[in-house]
Amino acid sequence: MIPGPTPVPEKVLQALSKHPIGHRSKEFQELVESTTKNLQWLHQTQNDVLTITGSGTAAMEAGIINTLSKGDKVICGENGKFGERWVKVAKTFGLDVIKIDSEWGTPLNPEEFKKILEEDKQKAIKAVILTHSETSTGVINDLETISSYIREHNTALSIVDCVTSLGACNVPVDEWQLDVVASGSQKGYMIPPGLSFIAMSQKAWEATEKSDLPKFYLNLKSYKKSLVSNSNPYTPAVNLVFALDEALNMMREEGLKNIFSRHNKHKLAMSNAVKALNLKLFADEKCLSPSITAIKTEGMDAEEFRKTIRNKFDILLAGGQDHLKGRIFRVGHLGYVNDRDIITVISAISNSLLDLGKITVQEAGEALVVASKFLETK
Template sequence: MQNKNMLMIPGPTPVPESVLLAMAQHPIGHRGQDFNQIISEISQNLKWLHQTKEDVLMLTASGTGAMEAAIINFLSSGDSVLIGNNGKFGERWVNVARAFGLKVDEIRAEWGEPLDPEMFKDKLMNDKSKKIKAVIVTHSETSTGVLNDLETINKYTKEHGEALIIVDAVTSLGTVNLPIDKWELDVVASGAQKGYMIPPGLGFVSVSQKAWKAYQNSNLPKFYLDLGAYKKAINNNSFPFTPPVNLIYGLQIALRIMKAEGLAQMFTRHQKLAQATRIAIKTLGLNLLATDESASYAITAVSSSKIDITNICYVMKEKFNIILAAGQDHMKGKIFRIGHLGFICERDILTTITCLETTLQLLGDTSIVSGKAVSEALKFLP
């Protein structure tokens, strides 16, 4: 059935109708006072969402553009960086850093496993000459549904004293507590089509005072993603280059929706949705890629030893119009991923579980007890 699709992928995520309708307004000039006022409101609310007093800069770019900006503004050619790589987006950090001539030392873990903070500790403690200029970590690894222990890795980075901590919070911002100022995170990158509940097209970067000092010494070439220009402009509630005006309309509304819910409530909601999803998956006899201890609240990755993953996704789409995300790279055909971040409520999880249960039955899984997965999930959705 056309137009009946339900997005349960980790981005783009569903968008509230009030946001969509805001985006359907005629654009206004981005150099006028009316627009400045919108930016003024958004800037304040972005600081609230990021739990920071510093400016959060907005780029006309997808998340990868924000990640690139997070590197090229604060580092120089030949700088040594320590990058956590346990999935597609950790790998992307490595690729971006190498493209700009950084010396990359990787801390690796298998896809589905969390990064081991102690491995960061070893490298950082042994760096007596303070060669490591930045520790770069993906908080919630979208490709596997693993939440890395950023708090502990950051603690060791702080003990090192020199290195910046640069974070991909693309699927963690708004889904799990990320107190940027309290933890003194230096650079945090994120993207619109995730917890923000708006369509893709905007990247965000928060920058600490320590990072701005590093900016002064960065020699990597930049113009479009030169955050100094964005910082200067945002002080006047403006942009150095034309911003995506209609997406900004949507962001204004989405941030109001978030503020009305409250940070603590947002985090609790995502936690519950993740827990309900996970127990339902287990009850259905499917396998969770990430352990309970390292599970992201935003995404659940699922494998199966009994039913072909590709068939599950196919039936979910064709029969129920529910879109799940496939595995990426070598995980293709081995896992599917359920996105449950942003504009997702309890009903969406129950719907997904119910349809997944029926899908498995249709695919010949006789072990399923009808209704059991939903009733288990409900234990986490009081």
């Protein structure tokens, strides 16, 4: 029950175990054609969605180095570990970073983006880089509003980390006119780590013609050229593509609306059960991510609590990162997670709190009643 790698369905594991085939074969080209169409469906886009053998960070770096040039002015949103990472990546490649930040556990303020973009009369800002679902804190940022302000600027690109939001909540790439959208296989896609995905708008492709940042393996023009013939410029992770094909077929069968609804009810069940257990949510309740719930552990060490749950129930929870280590634990509920999993992890947390004398038997029972009410919703 961590935010990645997430549980992998049996059917996907079986697909993963197939004997590899040649990545230049007709059979593999048919597989690439199928997965590409389903990736476009998941991203709700008619534009290119490229598959890279690498992590979500590879996709985000690719988005930055293929569309920008050294010295370009960019806005970076930072309200957690991954927003912090994109600031570091941008600075590594010599970009001029304007940072918009907020305290970890609170969302980025869209109006701050609007103000800076409106004041940029010379159109010097070339991109806005931000994280949609901040995995480190359990916060989801208001991408829809921020992207509308980026569109009004008319020059800046949106470069978005959707690693724990794609496949968990609505990210209509074309409707919101997002330019570069990155995600990773080990999250909502329900397959092991190793693949990343990057959706590119026509505006983003136009920006690649001016980009002067160094790139070779992550040169997206090579991937676009190969995709015309349903191929890949380099040796891909063939068996992960087998798994991807099966996972996307499962997602298509469930349907986008049902996928988003399932993640939302798990978020509500988890967050409300936490409150019933006299624990506090780390993230602002108005901006809870559908993928992960971060929980404060005032009066006890979060790392020791995680260890107890792992030893006693064989359930792995995520810890806090950087200054939050020992202060919070995080429950992942994205991808191949069902109602039983939510009830099980709430029961484990309740039982452990009961053993520590932190709650009563009645409170433990009430948490399950509260969660069940949300799980019963369609």
